[in-house]
Amino acid sequence: MINPVTDEFIGQRNQRHEADLRSDYNALGEKLARDGIDIEALTRKAQEFRIAVPSWGVGTGGTRFARFPGLAEPRHIFDKLDDCAVINRLCRVTDEVSPHFPWDVVDDMSEVREHAAAHGLSFASVNSNTFQDRDGQSASFKFGSLSHTDKSARDIAVDHNIKCIEWGQQLGSRVLTVWVGDGSNLPGQQHFTRALERYLGSMREIYAALPDDWRVFIEHKMFEPAFYSTVIQDWGTNVLCALELGDKAYSLVDLGHHAPNVNIEMIVARLIQFGKLAGFHFNDSKYGDDDLDSGSLHPYQQFLIFNELVDAEHRDAYKVRPDYMLDQSHNVTDPIESLVTSAVAVQRSYLQALLVDRGALEGYQENNDALMASETLKRAFNTDVTPIQKAARLNSGGAIDPIECYRAAGYREALATERPAVKGGGSGIV
Numbered sequence: 375m376i377n378p379v380t381d382e383f384i385g386q387r388n389q390r391h392e393a394d395l396r397s398d399y400n401a402l403g404e405k406l407a408r409d410g411i412d413i414e415a416l417t418r419k420a421q422e423f424r425i426a427v428p429s430w431g432v433g434t435g436g437t438r439f440a441r442f443p444g445l446a447e448p449r450h451i452f453d454k455l456d457d458c459a460v461i462n463r464l465c466r467v468t469d470e471v472s473p474h475f476p477w478d479v480v481d482d483m484s485e486v487r488e489h490a491a492a493h494g495l496s497f498a499s500v501n502s503n504t505f506q507d508r509d510g511q512s513a514s515f516k517f518g519s520l521s522h523t524d525k526s527a528r529d530i531a532v533d534h535n536i537k538c539i540e541w542g543q544q545l546g547s548r549v550l551t552v553w554v555g556d557g558s559n560l561p562g563q564q565h566f567t568r569a570l571e572r573y574l575g576s577m578r579e580i581y582a583a584l585p586d587d588w589r590v591f592i593e594h595k596m597f598e599p600a601f602y603s604t605v606i607q608d609w610g611t612n613v614l615c616a617l618e619l620g621d622k623a624y625s626l627v628d629l630g631h632h633a634p635n636v637n638i639e640m641i642v643a644r645l646i647q648f649g650k651l652a653g654f655h656f657n658d659s660k661y662g663d664d665d666l667d668s669g670s671l672h673p674y675q676q677f678l679i680f681n682e683l684v685d686a687e688h689r690d691a692y693k694v695r696p697d698y699m700l701d702q703s704h705n706v707t708d709p710i711e712s713l714v715t716s717a718v719a720v721q722r723s724y725l726q727a728l729l730v731d732r733g734a735l736e737g738y739q740e741n742n743d744a745l746m747a748s749e750t751l752k753r754a755f756n757t758d759v760t761p762i763q764k765a766a767r768l769n770s771g772g773a774i775d776p777i778e779c780y781r782a783a784g785y786r787e788a789l790a791t792e793r794p795a796v797k798g799g800g801s802g803i804v
């Protein structure tokens with residue numbers, strides 16, 4: 375394939391920005407030093423930060439109404455990995471890819487692993503898809519999958535999840551993420567308790583098939599595709615199921631899968647407290663969607679979530695560190711650009727949370743100084759950590775200005791002939 379986003383090209387573009395970066399970095403370093411914060415230590419933390427990208431995220435998404443293909447969209451998992459490699463080459467924090475099955479299945483999965491490895495990529499959690507039927511499937515998922523009233527449909531869904539584990543093993547993954555679209559559209563359509571019992575019965579079979587070093591992440595979602603009720607609708611049902619299944623089951627938080635205005639950072643704190651936080655699907659949301667770019671709308675909420683995560687790190691409260699992943703759909707932007715800026719936005723929240731004066735905050739909390747407790751968080755959030763992020767990328771071989779670099783390289787234009795436009799395809803709305 376043709377790829378103009380080479381290390382050499384990135385290096386050339388960086389030369390235009392290095393003097394400005396040095397000046398901004400030194401100024402921020404002096405400011406932070408007055409608070410006893412070492413900018414070099416923060417830069418190392420920025421370089422160590424990692425967030426996985428979803429294989430489905432690099433395709434152009436759609437809505438329930440239409441999908442407008444972009445230029446040189448990926449045609450299969452190998453093209454998707456090529457795009458993921460470009461994302462990582464630019465921002466250097468996304469060296470893991472989370473695949474979706476059966477979308478990303480090929481006859482010989484070792485080819486997928488080798489293709490990824492050649493790009494320096496490896497695999498995060500594998501995601502099972504039981505929200506659509508395969509060609510010729512003997513029992514439909516129209517009325518559910520793992521919780522279907524028909525055992526033969528449940529069996530197909532269980533078998534698929536077990537196959538996902540096997541494909542994941544071939545890719546070197548160690549986590550299965552299960553999200554089901556099961557639910558109902560009309561009151562009375564489904565017996566809530568019996569549906570959840572059936573779900574748990576299916577999940578116990580999948581859980582029993584997990585290798586010793588594997589975990590299963592349960593993902594809840596309030597609505598969509600079912601619009602009256604869903605079987606795993608919120609974090610409460612999620613964590614009850616994770617507790618029911620056992621030590622290898624954890625609860626995943628997708629930021630867009632809650633009711634509007636829900637205090638997500640508090641849910642995160644609760645899941646950490648009881649050792650059940652799996653990790654995140656990061657995105658942003660305005661109404662009922664789960665697909666906007668991370669940090670594009672509620673950067674303070676994202677910061678408050680990271681405040682809980684850094685607090686937990688500080689208290690050494692994790693049994694297992696949570697996994698970070700982006701899960702968004704890009705209808706009007708180039709997915710590579712959105713995923714790069716979103717990875718940078720999540721990394722920014724992490725760095726801002728590292729700036730919180732935890733000793734001072736605890737003192738204000740103990741003395742019930744509400745205003746100063748809030749101001750302590752605001753002070754960290756209002757610090758512009760951009761120079762740290764740019765320096766981290768430069769140190770790691772990435773682009774100081776990744777979007778400018780990507781656009782200058784002309785990646786899509788270079789691939790336009792090799793990857794002709796196609797209609798349809800998965801919209802990536804999970």
Ligand SMILES: [Mn+2]
Pocket residue numbers: 593628655701804
């Ligand atoms: Mn998700």
